[in-house]
Amino acid sequence: MSDARSTSRSTRSGDMAGQMAQAAGDSGRGAIIAAAADCFMEAGYDATSIDTVADRLGATKGRVYHYYRSKAELFYDVYRRGMAINLSTIEPIVKNDLAPREKLAVMCRAHVRNMLEHLSYQRVVMQGVEMHLAGSTTPAQREKLALLMKERERYEGLFRLVLVEGRDQGVFHFSNASFASKAVLAILNNPVLWYRRRRGDEKTAREEIVETFTGFALNSVAAGANSN
Amino acid sequence: MSDARSTSRSTRSGDMAGQMAQAAGDSGRGAIIAAAADCFMEAGYDATSIDTVADRLGATKGRVYHYYRSKAELFYDVYRRGMAINLSTIEPIVKNDLAPREKLAVMCRAHVRNMLEHLSYQRVVMQGVEMHLAGSTTPAQREKLALLMKERERYEGLFRLVLVEGRDQGVFHFSNASFASKAVLAILNNPVLWYRRRRGDEKTAREEIVETFTGFALNSVAAGANSN
DNA sequence: TTGTGATCATACTACCGAGTATGTTGTCAA
């Protein structure tokens, strides 16, 4: 009954220091989430056993199951973390009062940077989508996944918002806003499928990817062409 | 030694009739491939057991293992079939002597139609990419997967070819041809992630998707904008 | 008619991994 899985730990209030920040959140779960993200990214959901995650932590199953009721819930938490990263990046930008075209540009750049920066989490998000397309066995898990997908749709909605605003002002052009947002995000997400971290400071290489794919995304919905 | 797994069956020369055509190829494997494609699409690779595939065939494991040495090889064959469908559709178009812009348009439309028409196979192709990103355990399987990825790259190369040709003529604009082809295909593949077959004649709905996403793809690399 | 091989079905093994049950240690509070 008195189970850490349900108690929202207080992290000993006042001990904000020592937070390596690499994986924030409530200490305890944080390290597990980070390790799981790496494992899921490298081997995929099914091929990753709880023992694998534990090994990476230098621990055993006991530690993981102390915080998570099941493997699926651990996965969900990693997914949520990934979406949280994305949402916390984009939402402030949407609130700015930039012109639609510039606002979308900033959003696109930020999104691609997130893809490259937090690769493991983003790959987990992709796996979550695949998992949803497939039938995650139990109905209970389907509901959970459905909730996560709502988060994703909400994220997509932020882009749709700016797109529609831009269309009204004549800077964008498309017939179906939902399709447009999907197309834009499809481009921006693409690097997740092939990007790999390099040694040294490949900052310039990353920025090239950011600029290039942002350019494609903006072009795809730009007004002035003769399509749609 | 005398194993059906290695002998290229002759299909009893002269018996070309009775080919339901729904799943061509050498009779025997054909039905298995089709059933496997459906299963993989509905439940994903790991969640699909050989027994699941056999059940759908109204048969047992014995039949599947008679033609395939392992579950992985069955998957590879489904993947190959999917890529074969795509290649056989696009290659003739590339050989035509259309102007780059029109040629690309035709290619895009054909590609999206394939996505919608052969959904199960295309989803398997996507899973193959994910599988390659993850680490398919044994080195032997990694090699096999690497070969399949070469096929995919070759397919992408067909698009790259037309894109470069168009850039030389000034109708397309981009700095990195590889990135451009990835962006275009990212858009065109997107419907696979959410499209579902409907009842009745949804031909018009499908064609709307085809036209819309083709439009986005063409726009993304169109010359005339101020990006890149 | 016999035997040979293709085409399956049946029955079995072997293992891996999710989940559980329980033990151990440290810490804090009263």
Added chain:
DNA sequence: TTGACAACATACTCGGTAGTATGATCACAA
């Protein structure tokens, strides 16, 4: 100092599934 509980580690169960071994039919060929 002594419970009480958090935070793990250890040891086990148990179901599902890939792969195998073997048996049963059937067609066709000699």
